[in-house]
Structures are given as C-alpha cells and as structure tokens.
Amino acid sequence: MATPPSSSSSLSTLVLYLIVASLMIPSISNHLSQVCIKSKNPKFCLQVYGLNPHRRPYELTQEVINLALANVSETTKKIHTFLDQTKDNNLKVIYDLCLNYYQSANDVLRDAEEHYLKEGLYSNVNSVGNLVQEDSFYCENEFQKILGYVYVSTLTKENENLGIFGSIIVAAVGHLSNSTSVKK
Numbered sequence: 001m002a003t004p005p006s007s008s009s010s011l012s013t014l015v016l017y018l019i020v021a022s023l024m025i026p027s028i029s030n031h032l033s034q035v036c037i038k039s040k041n042p043k044f045c046l047q048v049y050g051l052n053p054h055r056r057p058y059e060l061t062q063e064v065i066n067l068a069l070a071n072v073s074e075t076t077k078k079i080h081t082f083l084d085q086t087k088d089n090n091l092k093v094i095y096d097l098c099l100n101y102y103q104s105a106n107d108v109l110r111d112a113e114e115h116y117l118k119e120g121l122y123s124n125v126n127s128v129g130n131l132v133q134e135d136s137f138y139c140e141n142e143f144q145k146i147l148g149y150v151y152v153s154t155l156t157k158e159n160e161n162l163g164i165f166g167s168i169i170v171a172a173v174g175h176l177s178n179s180t181s182v183k184k
Contacts, residue, residue, distance in 0.1 A: 031057050031175060038171035041164045048168075057176035058117075061125065064172050065113050068132060068165035072106045075158040082154055090149055094142045098155060101135040105162065108132065112169075122177045129169030136162035 032055065036045035048067055049060070079102065083095040108128045116124040136159040143153040153159070 031055060031060055031179070035060050035168065035172045035175050038174065039164065040167035044161075044164050045168050045171075048165075057172065057179040061169070061172040061176050062113070062117060064165060064168045065109055065117065065125075065128075068162065068169065069106065069109045069113065071158070071161055071165055072102055072109065075155065075162065076102050076106070078158065079155070090146050091151065094146070094151065097142045098139040101139040102162075105132045105135040117173075122173050125173040126170055126177075129166045129173065131166075132169065133163045133166035136160070136166065 032046070032049055032052075035057070036042045036049070039045040049055075049063065055063070076099065079095050079099050083092060083099070086092055086095070108131050112125045112128040115121070116128065139155060140153055140159040143151040143155075
C-alpha cells in the first residue's frame with residue numbers, strides 16, 4: 001500500500017531533522033558538529049560539508065579551504081563577466097577592487113592549503129580565515145562607498161558565502177588546534 005504524499009513528506013522531514021539534530025549534539029567523535037556550531041551559519045556549514053560527520057579535524061579544515069577556493073574561483077569569473085559587461089565607470093572601479101579582494105583571498109587560501117596546514121601552522125590558517133572574512137566584507141562595502149551613487153551589490157550572496165567560509169575555516173582550525181587527534 002502506498003504512503004500518502006503528505007505522510008511521506010512528513011517522514012522525510014522528520015528523518016532530516018533527526019540527522020541534523022544528531023550532528024548538532026556535541027560529542028567527542030562528531031568533529032563536524034563541533035566545527036559547524038562555531039561558524040557564523042551552522043546550517044550552511046552542514047550543507048557544504050554534507051552529512052558525513054566522521055572526518056577528523058584536519059580533514060575538515062582541509063576540505064573547507066578547498067571549498068573556499070572553489071567559491072573564490074567561481075566568484076572571480078562572475079566579477080570578470082560583470083566587468084566586461086558594464087559601461088559604468090564607477091562599477092568598473094568597484095569590480096576591480098573586488099577582484100583585488102578576491103585575488104587576496106585566493107592567495108592566502110593557497111598559502112593555507114599548500115603550506116600552513118601541512119606544516120602545522122594553525123595560527124596562520126586562523127589568520128587566513130579572518131582575512132577571507134575581511135575580504136568579503138570589504139568587497140561588499142565597495143558598492144556603498146561612491147558618494148552620490150547608490151549601487152545594489154551584485155555580489156552580496158557571494159560575499160556572504162565567502163565570509164561564512166572564512167568563519168568555518170576559523171572554527172575548523174580552532175577545533176583542530178584544540179583536538180588531541182591532529183593526525184592527517
């Protein structure tokens with residue numbers, strides 16, 4: 001006998017809530033919940049990591065750096081497209097500045113990926129997370145800086161996501177630093 005659609009939907013929702021709740025209950029073995037709960041947006045954190053809570057702190061830190069790099073790459077492409085399409089000189093200045101911020105984020109994330117994390121320089125990785133958050137904030141603010149003009153940011157979601165990735169990096173490396181299982 002088939003289950004009515006509303007019952008099936010309710011059951012699916014209940015299962016999803018139970019999974020999320022189990023991830024949010026801190027435990028020694030659930031590093032994912034301990035990282036996500038300390039980020040700016042725990043729901044976003046759980047979505048980007050997926051529902052596999054059995055990764056070690058080092059793997060979580062490495063993964064979020066890679067996810068942030070992918071986000072930076074996609075946003076950089078988008079900024080180039082906007083830059084090519086706009087005829088407004090003020091917007092060109094804004095997009096150029098945002099490209100600089102995103103290039104800075106890319107550079108520090110690469111350093112974190114290629115050097116700091118592998119060498120155990122966790123305070124440097126923490127600084128990278130903070131710098132990434134600042135870069136996203138500064139890009140977003142550029143849309144409001146030109147006197148006499150009000151620009152709606154075309155990069156709000158991307159800047160918000162980059163800021164959240166930065167907060168997840170800070171949370172992940174903080175957990176990694178405090179963890180007794182820093183094995184790679």
